[in-house]
Amino acid sequence: MAFQNENSTEYLRGVRRVLIVGAAVALTAIFLVWRIDNARVEQLRANLVDRFVPSFEWTLKPVAAAARLVSDFRSYARVYEQNDELRRELQRMQGWREAALQLEQKNAQLLALNNVRLNPRLTFVTGEVMADAGSPFGQSAMVNVGREDGVTDGAAVVDGLGLVGRIAGVGEQSARVILLTDSSSRVPAFVRPSGQRAILAGDNRAAPVLEFLEAPGEVRAGDRVVASGAGGLFPPELLIGQVVVSPDGRLRVLPAADYRRLDFVRVIRHAEPGLVEGPGDIIGPLLASQPTPPSAPAAEVAQ
Amino acid sequence: MREAAQAGTARHDGRRAMTRAGRFGSVTETALTLALGMAAIYAALLPYSLSADRLPAPDLVYCLVAAWTIRRPSAAPLWAILLLGLAGDVLTSRPPGLGALGLLLGAEALRANAGFLRSGPFVAEWLAVAAVFAAMLVAMSVALHVAFLDGPGAGPLLGHAVVTALAYPFVAALLNWGVGMRAPRRPAGDDRLGRIK
Numbered sequence: 001m002a003f004q005n006e007n008s009t010e011y012l013r014g015v016r017r018v019l020i021v022g023a024a025v026a027l028t029a030i031f032l033v034w035r036i037d038n039a040r041v042e043q044l045r046a047n048l049v050d051r052f053v054p055s056f057e058w059t060l061k062p063v064a065a066a067a068r069l070v071s072d073f074r075s076y077a078r079v080y081e082q083n084d085e086l087r088r089e090l091q092r093m094q095g096w097r098e099a100a101l102q103l104e105q106k107n108a109q110l111l112a113l114n115n116v117r118l119n120p121r122l123t124f125v126t127g128e129v130m131a132d133a134g135s136p137f138g139q140s141a142m143v144n145v146g147r148e149d150g151v152t153d154g155a156a157v158v159d160g161l162g163l164v165g166r167i168a169g170v171g172e173q174s175a176r177v178i179l180l181t182d183s184s185s186r187v188p189a190f191v192r193p194s195g196q197r198a199i200l201a202g203d204n205r206a207a208p209v210l211e212f213l214e215a216p217g218e219v220r221a222g223d224r225v226v227a228s229g230a231g232g233l234f235p236p237e238l239l240i241g242q243v244v245v246s247p248d249g250r251l252r253v254l255p256a257a258d259y260r261r262l263d264f265v266r267v268i269r270h271a272e273p274g275l276v277e278g279p280g281d282i283i284g285p286l287l288a289s290q291p292t293p294p295s296a297p298a299a300e301v302a303q
Numbered sequence: 304m305r306e307a308a309q310a311g312t313a314r315h316d317g318r319r320a321m322t323r324a325g326r327f328g329s330v331t332e333t334a335l336t337l338a339l340g341m342a343a344i345y346a347a348l349l350p351y352s353l354s355a356d357r358l359p360a361p362d363l364v365y366c367l368v369a370a371w372t373i374r375r376p377s378a379a380p381l382w383a384i385l386l387l388g389l390a391g392d393v394l395t396s397r398p399p400g401l402g403a404l405g406l407l408l409g410a411e412a413l414r415a416n417a418g419f420l421r422s423g424p425f426v427a428e429w430l431a432v433a434a435v436f437a438a439m440l441v442a443m444s445v446a447l448h449v450a451f452l453d454g455p456g457a458g459p460l461l462g463h464a465v466v467t468a469l470a471y472p473f474v475a476a477l478l479n480w481g482v483g484m485r486a487p488r489r490p491a492g493d494d495r496l497g498r499i500k
Contacts, residue, residue, distance in 0.1 A: 016381070019381055020381065020407065020411060023381065023385055023407060024404055024407065024408070027388075027389075027400040027401075027403050027404040027407070028400065028404065029400075030399055030400035030403075031398055031399065031400035031401050031404070031446070031450075032450075034398055034399050034400065035398070035450050035452070041399060045393050045399065048393050048394075049393070049394060052394065053348070053394065059345070060345070060348065060349060060350065063349055064349045064350050064351055067349065067351050068351065071351075129350050129353070130350065131348035131349070131350055132348060132349070132350040132351070132352075132353050133353075133395060133396040134344070134347040134348045134360075134391075134394065134395030134396060134397075135347065135360075135362075135391075135395040135396060135397045135402070136359055136455045136459045136460060136462075136463050137395075137396060137397045137398065137401075137402075137443075137447075137454065137455055138395075138396030138397065139353070139355055139396075140396045141350065141353055142348075176396075179353060179355075181354075181355040182396075183452070183453040183454070183455070184452070184453075203453060203456075204355055204453075204454075204455045204456060204459060205355050205356065205456075206354055206355045206356040259352070259353045259354040259355070260352045260353070260354045260357075261352075262350070262353045
């Protein structure tokens, strides 16, 4: 058939085949390197993303806002039902507000009694979510704060309501957050009323699974789950969510963070308690370890 | 009639019709398609909703590469497909190399049948593209399992495949009429069975 003649000789086809096989081998090698040495490849990915994605920030945000406007418009149709729901929820919230005020007063009294100074080491930096994962193979987000703002690898990320995820890969001006729902996310957690430790494992569904529970029978739906400080991974007592029981009988956690409208997040900068090594140069030069005669510092000052 | 026939053969010489570039010329076409690919990758990154049960987004890069490979099998260079695949992998959160490998092998599978798919109705092309994409997703899941990783479950992947298949006609229309990459016309000289038309 005249028009199906590929116009290439057998030689070119052979060369092409070799090229394809070579490319396939190279790509498999890249995949294996990523699998073996995840941290370094993720760092490389973060650097590349840092170079290319923030420069398009001016397009990402407005288009996403427009898309969300369209979806919000659909929900305007249900205004009456939403109004009803909101009124009922407001009534419930009034009750909680009273309870919260009383607890706050009690807490203040107890703190004053104990003379406790709360750990001031938790500072945070607020960033905006610029991009999402982009494929069903992972759940992650990109924020526009990076090494320049003090973000370190492994830092916890929260939004106003609860834990969102963890930083993996930091560039100069951007960082990637692995969300709790990602299949490679494992967070040590505490189930509150029963006080059991568990691991929160994501599996690409909206509610990550609670694994390694010692006594699953004692955990009920509605229990609060918070981050335990195990391993120094996360600062302790960060709210994660509530326990729910999924239709297949597993215990899952519905995250308190609102993933559908994640705009601003806080990256917690957990300063390591430093090791005290020397006498600590506070005011003057370092004195010698033996007790010096009082004339020596006077001689130094006179100089 | 003879002048008409001669004019016909002069205008639609078989080989020349096949390698005629679209509206713009072959280098510009490649550049345009690469730019569209990059736009597709950035479109996939839009932070519409981060919840894990959001509506799956179509894989526009695959649709673009498939439509390009079917329409211009000799002018869809390997390096461009590799570049789009790797860029997509790195910028989105796919395991690097996996998506690019799937894209490469899928494009090669479509390229081998490009002539057959071009000459049939559009539905055949659509079905073939959807089937190749489904096979790609299955292969990627298998590769992840072999590497002891948990991939996305069958549900999200099925949604992804369906939405991508639904988006394919739009991408093909864009390439057809926007960029001008039409499937080359059959020459007026003889038809498939060798009969002179």
